Amino acid sequence: MTISQNGAFVRQPLIAGNWKMNMDHVQGITLVQKLAWTLKDHEHDYDRAEVAVFPPFTDIRGVQTLTLGDKLDLVYGAQDLSAHDSGAYTGEISGQFLKKLGCTYVLVGHSERREYHNETNEVIASKLAAAYRHEVTPVLCVGEGLEVRKAGEHVAFTLEQLNESLAGVSAEQAENLVIAYEPVWAIGTGEVAGPADAQELCAAIRGALAERFGEDIAQKTRLLYGGSVKASNAAAIMRERDVDGVLVGGASLDAEEFANIVRFEHHLVTD
Numbered sequence: 001m002t003i004s005q006n007g008a009f010v011r012q013p014l015i016a017g018n019w020k021m022n023m024d025h026v027q028g029i030t031l032v033q034k035l036a037w038t039l040k041d042h043e044h045d046y047d048r049a050e051v052a053v054f055p056p057f058t059d060i061r062g063v064q065t066l067t068l069g070d071k072l073d074l075v076y077g078a079q080d081l082s083a084h085d086s087g088a089y090t091g092e093i094s095g096q097f098l099k100k101l102g103c104t105y106v107l108v109g110h111s112e113r114r115e116y117h118n119e120t121n122e123v124i125a126s127k128l129a130a131a132y133r134h135e136v137t138p139v140l141c142v143g144e145g146l147e148v149r150k151a152g153e154h155v156a157f158t159l160e161q162l163n164e165s166l167a168g169v170s171a172e173q174a175e176n177l178v179i180a181y182e183p184v185w186a187i188g189t190g191e192v193a194g195p196a197d198a199q200e201l202c203a204a205i206r207g208a209l210a211e212r213f214g215e216d217i218a219q220k221t222r223l224l225y226g227g228s229v230k231a232s233n234a235a236a237i238m239r240e241r242d243v244d245g246v247l248v249g250g251a252s253l254d255a256e257e258f259a260n261i262v263r264f265e266h267h268l269v270t271d
């Protein structure tokens with residue numbers, strides 16, 4: 001992340017936990033409670049780093065009730081949304097419902113959606129439009145697979161995904177946008193792209209955003225890295241200039257571990 005002369009972050013870091021298809025609604029409430037208590041024990045300053053969880057759809061109502069009831073500062077989002085607003089789309093979830101459930105964010109185009117649900121950049125563009133229609137901030141996920149990385153085409157591939165997915169997004173809408181760079185080969189595999197790899201792609205993404213929406217918006221947009229992030233590697237990744245946060249999968253299911261990722265600043269000082 002980038003730090004200004006007075007020690008403030010230029011862009012507020014975002015530490016996001018994607019639970020994927022883990023945690024039923026009872027387990028979900030327990031995890032959020034434990035996370036909130038642990039962060040309270042750590043005297044976490046939520047203004048300094050935002051904390052978001054992305055539970056399964058079935059958990060969101062419980063998480064909403066808990067965060068409202070206990071006046072928790074952490075925010076939450078959904079892992080996907082429909083491109084449609086309502087109607088005969090069995091099994092789909094409208095952005096309208098997510099808005100009503102108090103979701104701040106929604107993941108769009110996660111690599112697992114691209115892979116298992118054949119989501120193309122075109123589909124993802126229509127889901128981004130739906131997120132904007134319902135005023136839920138999208139976290140657009142992009143990133144290359146192993147073959148592309150081995151061929152040395154990871155920057156071009158990722159920027160193409162980015163540009164095609166953002167095809168319908170206006171500069172005004174882009175004021176509310178988070179991008180997550182997640183190299184597919186590093187997701188759930190224990191393989192971590194090094195901090196320099198994360199920086200390379202985040203810098204390239206920021207450059208592409210500048211071309212598309214102007215330098216001002218590019219400098220304000222938060223860029224996350226995702227792929228086998230743990231407490232032991234989060235600080236080194238977060239130290240990179242263009243990385244403003246992390247999107248954590250497996251390690252977000254353990255409240256202590258995730259809270260230690262949120263404490264990345266502590267590790268920055270002591271490393």
Ligand SMILES: O=C[C@H](O)COP(=O)(O)O
Binds near residue numbers: 018188226228229
């Ligand atoms: O959304 C999260 C990413 O897919 C990373 O997952 P992971 O931390 O389990 O590798």
